[in-house]
Amino acid sequence: GAVVSQHPSWVICKSGTSVKIECRSLDFQATTMFWYRQFPKQSLMLMATSNEGSKATYEQGVEKDKFLINHASLTLSTLTVTSAHPEDSSFYICSASQSTGGRGDTQYFGPGTRLTVL
Amino acid sequence: EDQVTQSPEALRLQEGESSSLNCSYTVSGLRGLFWYRQDPGKGPEFLFTLYSAGEEKEKERLKATLTKKESFLHITAPKPEDSATYLCAVRGSSNTGKLIFGQGTTLQVKP
Numbered sequence: 001g002a003v004v005s006q007h008p009s010w011v012i013c014k015s016g017t018s019v020k021i022e023c024r025s026l027d028f029q030a031t032t033m034f035w036y037r038q039f040p041k042q043s044l045m046l047m048a049t050s051n052e053g054s055k056a057t058y059e060q061g062v063e064k065d066k067f068l069i070n071h072a073s074l075t076l077s078t079l080t081v082t083s084a085h086p087e088d089s090s091f092y093i094c095s096a097s098q099s100t101g102g103r104g105d106t107q108y109f110g111p112g113t114r115l116t117v118l
Numbered sequence: 119e120d121q122v123t124q125s126p127e128a129l130r131l132q133e134g135e136s137s138s139l140n141c142s143y144t145v146s147g148l149r150g151l152f153w154y155r156q157d158p159g160k161g162p163e164f165l166f167t168l169y170s171a172g173e174e175k176e177k178e179r180l181k182a183t184l185t186k187k188e189s190f191l192h193i194t195a196p197k198p199e200d201s202a203t204y205l206c207a208v209r210g211s212s213n214t215g216k217l218i219f220g221q222g223t224t225l226q227v228k229p
Contacts, residue, residue, distance in 0.1 A: 002164070004161075006161075032215050034215075034216075034217075042221070043205065043219045043220065043221045043222055044162070044205070044219050046216060046217075049215060049216065091159075093161045093162075095161075095162075097215065105150075105215070106150075106152070106164055106167055107152075107164075107217060108164055109154070109161035109162045109163070109164070110161050111160055111161045112159070112160060112161045114159070
């Protein structure tokens with residue numbers, strides 16, 4: 001149980017284009033989803049937290065107009081990187097949990113999406 | 119400020135050589151300490167959640183323990199397939215839902 005999928009697993013795009021990444025919880029309803037970014041040899045950096053039906057909460061320093069997050073249903077969240085540039089190239093990982101902050105709440109991670117911007 | 123420090127950064131073991139990974143933390147009102155395993159190019163895989171000092175959990179060759187200041191991930195008789203980066207994270211009462219991650223320990227087990 002607790003399976004989270006991401007699509008696509010990798011994407012290569014030209015500078016200036018937009019890229020959408022999907023995150024789905026396959027066997028549970030995710031009240032909260034999180035988006036992380038990970039650089040080589042580094043730990044995960046939280047970008048934003050999203051609750052179903054609400055606007056995402058972005059971490060300090062993350063441009064909300066560049067990284068658009070939509071959590072339209074209890075099983076789907078999307079991250080759109082708008083007008084991507086080479087510095088946006090990274091490994092993007094989503095996670096999902098059934099509740100927020102309560103005991104028993106665990107974040108389950110997707111397999112990640114490798115974005116390369118040329 | 120909530121903080122997590124993992125040590126060592128890297129660990130090389132021979133197959134069968136038991137060892138421990140350390141996760142030291144500072145958090146306001148611990149609401150859970152989490153261990154994950156991450157293989158290269160993949161997302162983290164959940165291993166354990168610990169909530170209170172003295173709690174222990176086991177899974178195959180792994181055993182996680184928790185005190186008020188740190189957690190240990192004990193690996194007994196590791197195999198090459200245990201090679202991965204092990205991440206520790208905490209959730210505090212001031213960070214609703216958020217996890218604060220350590221930098222990870224990269225474990226290599228040689229046959």
